[in-house]
Amino acid sequence: MSKSLKIFAPATVANLSCGFDVLGCCLDTVGDEMVISLSSTPGVKITKIVGATLPFETHKNVAGVATEALLKEYGKNIGIEIEIYKKIKAGSGIGSSAASSAGAVWAVNHLLDSPFTPNQLIPFAMEGEKLASGNAHADNVAPALLGGFTLVRSYSPLDVIKLHTPKDLFMTVIHPQIEVKTSDSRSVIKNKVSLQKAIHQWGNVGGLVAGLYTEDYQLIGRSLEDVIIEPLRSILIPEFDTVKTTALKNGALGCGISGSGPSIFALSRGNQNAIVIAEHIKKIYDTTGIDFDIHVSKINNNGVKILNN
Structure with missing residues (x-):
């Protein structure tokens, strides 16, 4: 050994x-x-x-x-x-x-x-x-x-x-230098959800898995939607809505909260797209006065x- x-x-x-x-x-x-x-x-x-x-x-x-x-x-x-x-x-x-x-x-x-x-x-x-x-x-x-x-x-x-992991998937992650503890972010989550929202979410999970295996990037993007947790947690993250709108406008397949936050992820097809999205997100956070890190990474x-x- x-x-x-x-x-x-x-x-x-x-x-x-x-x-x-x-x-x-x-x-x-x-x-x-x-x-x-x-x-x-x-x-x-x-x-x-x-x-x-x-x-x-x-x-x-x-x-x-x-x-x-x-x-x-x-x-x-x-x-x-x-x-x-x-x-x-x-x-x-x-x-x-x-x-x-x-x-x-x-x-x-x-x-x-x-x-x-x-x-x-x-x-x-x-x-x-x-x-x-x-x-x-x-x-x-x-x-x-x-x-x-x-x-x-x-x-x-x-x-x-x-x-299955398609080779062309890249992740852009911005981490605002504010601490959102997992235990705190879980406290805002409701214990019960409506059947309608549950059905919507189940469909997205299935769609994302199918999109990964078929390498259907548009399906992957359509499936990166959260109707249950994100509306509650996003209010804890400065400029979340602006970052998400900007990422999607500039070619991201999807954008959401990474884990319990405050990091925000944007999934893209291709490294260059991920870099462009990082540049646009950086401009948003440069105006906030909040320190931040940005990471661009392929999927490991x-x-x-x-x-x-």
């Missing part, structure tokens, strides 16, 4: 408008870096954190909790040391906690000669998400571990499916990957 591993733990976009808690996709140009090592001292230890103020206590750190869940199932008392180099800001809506959780379990599994399949790693990473938000959702950790687009068909029992079809030291 290898003794140490340096990895890239990717950012992700969850929900994809129509698929609250069940759909997500993996980004390629933004993510954390982690170094995971086997140790002669039993137990999980967080040894270094750079780029964010996060707890070193294992039971308070999502990477630590996820790793402990894996080792409990593995059944052997071994030692793991974790270094975290955060490049995804907490509360950004592009899977900061998921990157740490998924990256940790993927790397530990690799160091142990892969006793678990990628799908079997998902429940371990979900324990990290539960610590972060109070809800063990899989729509970020699944694409981080499997790559591409993923669908959580069921949570009980857990059934996650990797979907592989998920977590090993980095050369």
